[in-house]
Amino acid sequence: MAEITYRLDCAGVDWAAMKVALVADNFDNGRSPAQLEVSFRNSAVPVIAYAGERIIGTARALSDGICNAYVVDVWTDSAFRKRGVARTMLDLMLEKLPGQHVFLWTDDAEEFYTKIGFKVCNCVGLEKVVGQWLVNST
Secondary structure: OOOEEEEOOOOOOOHHHHHHHHHHOOOOOOOOHHHHHHHHHOOOEEEEEEEOOEEEEEEEEEEOOOOEEEEEEEEEOHHHOOOOHHHHHHHHHHHOOOOOEEEEOOOOOHHHHHHOOOOOOOOOOOOOOOOOOOOOOO
């Protein structure tokens, strides 16, 4: 099996391949390859995991650079789960966010995140889509 490596930048990413991998693993939220690229490039800390040349994991943090960050798009290809890929991506990401309150939302991985130090907060998450989902200038 190919060695797993991690990149904390967007250099050389095949965005179409990322889209194909997300669709194949049922983690696609509708973004086009171009929208994926903008999303990752506009992130404070993008992390992409590879097995050889194949994209097998993603995670990214949005941050104000001072005190608040939000983690999104944490995904590990099903064939590579339970091997420390997501944990490594998050560890690499968190190293780049010193002194910041890091928040994330999950609907199915609470146990995983609490095992790596995240705490369940007594808060309410709210959401609003402005206009139509994914219809913007990108």
